[in-house]
Amino acid sequence: MMCTTHREADQGAKPGEPSLSVIVPTLNEAGVIGQTLEALKACAAGCPLELIVADGSSEDDTREIARSMGAVVVTCEPGRGKQMNAGAAVATGEWLLFMHADTWPPADYPKHIRETLAQRGVVAGAFELHIDAPKRSLRAIEWFVNLRSRWLSLPYGDQGLFMRADTFRDLGGYADLPAMEDYELVRRLAKLGRIRLAPVSVKTSARRWLHQGIVCATMVNQACIIGYHLGVKPCRLAVWRDGRCIHSKRTDRQDHDAGSNHGCGGADREGSTQAAGR
Numbered sequence: 001m002m003c004t005t006h007r008e009a010d011q012g013a014k015p016g017e018p019s020l021s022v023i024v025p026t027l028n029e030a031g032v033i034g035q036t037l038e039a040l041k042a043c044a045a046g047c048p049l050e051l052i053v054a055d056g057s058s059e060d061d062t063r064e065i066a067r068s069m070g071a072v073v074v075t076c077e078p079g080r081g082k083q084m085n086a087g088a089a090v091a092t093g094e095w096l097l098f099m100h101a102d103t104w105p106p107a108d109y110p111k112h113i114r115e116t117l118a119q120r121g122v123v124a125g126a127f128e129l130h131i132d133a134p135k136r137s138l139r140a141i142e143w144f145v146n147l148r149s150r151w152l153s154l155p156y157g158d159q160g161l162f163m164r165a166d167t168f169r170d171l172g173g174y175a176d177l178p179a180m181e182d183y184e185l186v187r188r189l190a191k192l193g194r195i196r197l198a199p200v201s202v203k204t205s206a207r208r209w210l211h212q213g214i215v216c217a218t219m220v221n222q223a224c225i226i227g228y229h230l231g232v233k234p235c236r237l238a239v240w241r242d243g244r245c246i247h248s249k250r251t252d253r254q255d256h257d258a259g260s261n262h263g264c265g266g267a268d269r270e271g272s273t274q275a276a277g278r
Contacts, residue, residue, distance in 0.1 A: 020110050021046040021093030025083040026053055029101040030060040030207070037069040039104040040120070043264040047110035052186075054087035056080075079187040080157070081174035081181035088168060097162040098182075102205035105160065112198040113162045118264045123193035124163035124186070126155030133206035137214045146197065153195040157182035163189065178235050203264075 022040055026033055037051055053066035056078030063073050076086045084098055095113055099105065106112065106127060116125040131138040147148045149155040161182060169187055174181045189195055 019045075019050065019093040020095045020097060020113065021050040021052055021088075021091035022086055022099055023052045023054055023087035023091065024101050025056065025080045025087070026058060026062050026066070026101045027056040027078055028058045028060045028062060030058070030062045030065055032102050033062050034065045034069060036099075036104060037066065037071055038265060040099070040106050041069075043105045043107050043109055045108040045110065048093075049110070050091065050093050052087040052091055054176050056083050057114050079176065079178060082176050084181075085173040085176075088165070088173060088224035091165060094165055095162060096165050097160060098157065099160050099202075100158050100204065102207065103158055103160060104203045104277045105264060106198075106200035106202060109160075109198075109200070109264075112200055116198045117162070117164060119194075119196060121194045122196045123167055124161065124189045125196045125198055126159040126161050127198050128201040129159050130201040130203045131206050131209065131211065132203050135206075135214065138206060138209065141209075141214070149197050153190050154183070154186055155195065155197065156186075158202075159197075160202045161186070166191070229257055 024033070024036065024040075033053065037053075040051060041049065051066075051069070051071040052074060053063070053071045054074045054076070055063050055066070057075060063075065072087075072090060074083075074086045076083060076092055088096055095110075097109075097113065104230075109127070112127070113125065116122060127148060129142050130150070131142055136162065144179050145156070145159070149159065155161065164275050167189070171185070171192075173185075177184060186195060
């Protein structure tokens with residue numbers, strides 16, 4: 001895998017305090033990456049922090065914006081699993097947090113990571129999910145996701161997956177799959193120990209649900225899980241996940257972006273991010 005890295009000055013860890021590397025995979029995310037990185041900094045509450053943007057050869061200003069925010073920038077071929085592995089390869093933190101570019105952390109999230117991973121038998125964790133749009137149907141999805149994550153130990157990537165760096169490397173990182181790479185990693189982690197849900201929420205953009213249609217996006221998610229277990233090829237699952245449903249809703253980007261106010265995931269805010277799906 002051919003990757004290039006741009007590294008700004010690292011923020012050193014305090015003596016005796018574990019440091020955290022946050023890895024954000026991106027592909028043409030110039031519209032949100034600056035605000036996401038700012039939220040990651042603001043919500044870290046002074047924890048030694050290393051921000052790494054693992055970019056899949058964006059054609060917009062994603063990398064330039066990330067560098068201007070002081071992030072380490074790794075560039076490689078597109079593919080979320082491949083990108084996150086590339087980011088983890090240059091990470092220096094004792095903990096790793098994998099966050100999507102359109103997801104924002106809760107306040108003081110390093111403390112919650114530390115407390116979760118300190119629990120006996122816990123090898124990894126994630127946050128509860130909050131989807132950033134005022135729709136009752138999305139509240140139902142959140143309830144189901146958080147219930148599944150808590151009782152079945154199956155959080156997904158948009159909840160922010162975290163673990164010790166040694167655990168990630170011992171597992172061999174993410175599988176190089178075009179889809180379901182987070183699901184596959186979590187299933188391997190579950191064989192090592194418990195996966196716990198921190199009692200605070202990330203806030204993730206509703207753009208995919210609003211773009212595809214809430215019912216359609218939910219059905220696609222479930223179809224991908226079933227297809228994965230039935231042996232459907234990952235490239236086909238990726239088409240299901242990223243393709244458009246016949247009855248997909250289209251959301252006007254200008255209206256959807258109006259009033260957007262990014263912040264820590266635990267705080268309420270109006271608006272949402274871009275409606276365009278990935």
